Amino acid sequence: MTHPTPVALDALGIPPRGRPSTYPQSIQAFLGERLAGREKRALGDAFGLTNFGVNLTRLAPGAVSALRHAHSRQDELIYVLAGSPTLRTDAGSVRLAPGMCAGFKAGTGNASQLLNETGEDVLYLEIGDRSPGDEVTYPDDDLFATFVDGQWRFFHQDGTPY
Numbered sequence: 001m002t003h004p005t006p007v008a009l010d011a012l013g014i015p016p017r018g019r020p021s022t023y024p025q026s027i028q029a030f031l032g033e034r035l036a037g038r039e040k041r042a043l044g045d046a047f048g049l050t051n052f053g054v055n056l057t058r059l060a061p062g063a064v065s066a067l068r069h070a071h072s073r074q075d076e077l078i079y080v081l082a083g084s085p086t087l088r089t090d091a092g093s094v095r096l097a098p099g100m101c102a103g104f105k106a107g108t109g110n111a112s113q114l115l116n117e118t119g120e121d122v123l124y125l126e127i128g129d130r131s132p133g134d135e136v137t138y139p140d141d142d143l144f145a146t147f148v149d150g151q152w153r154f155f156h157q158d159g160t161p162y
Contacts (some may be wrong), residue, residue, distance in 0.1 A: 005048045011056050014041045022152045024162035027067070027143060037063025037116070043125075052129045059085060059122040065114035067138045073131035074147075076104040078114065083122030085114040090139075106131070111139050 016039045021028055028035060037060035044054040059065060068088060079101040087094050087102055089112045096102065096114075104112050116122045134147040143162075144155045154162040 006046070009043075009046055011041060011043055014043060014046050014056070016041050021066075023067070023143075024154045026162065027141070027154070035064065037061070038065065050130065052127060055126045057124055057126055059083070059114065059116040059124075061116055061119050061121070063116050063122075065126075067143065068111045068113035068140050069136050069138050070109050070111040071104070071106050071128075071134055071136050073106045073134040074128050075106050076112075076126065076128040078102050078127075079125045081123040081125065083116065083120050083124075084118055085122045085124065086117050088113045088115060106134075109137070111137065 021035055021038075023035075039058040039060075041056040042053065043056055044052060057065065065085075080096050080098050082098055084098075085096050087096050090110045102112070104110065114122070114124070130147075130150075132147065136145040136147075136152075138144065142157050144157055144159075145152050146155075147153075156162065
């Protein structure tokens, strides 16, 4: 007997992802505690969504959302629920506050990252589509990723796999 997909859930009741990231182990080691302070709850997955993803993400003090990155095909949007993260893009840094949002259009090359430089937790929604063939550049790191067959594959900038 299959169970029906729920239509409503308590977002904080959805268990956090078991893995801190899909980055290769060497990158996860480099990010250390900054990545360990990130907790994602895959809200979209809890409802079986396949066209786009929604995560409820918590950043502990000192944590980062990800390496600064830009998508080739995936649009992204974040909406701050609590706390004051710093948004870092090619244009510089800006402090965000609850109720603020930021959008990142695919293909612009404008790399982004959120940092929690405060002593309080940050809580935000991140929404992105799941475009096949998406590629991600990481201008500050020796990293490049492609989205193939529903999973990320990581490479060095010279094309050698991690």
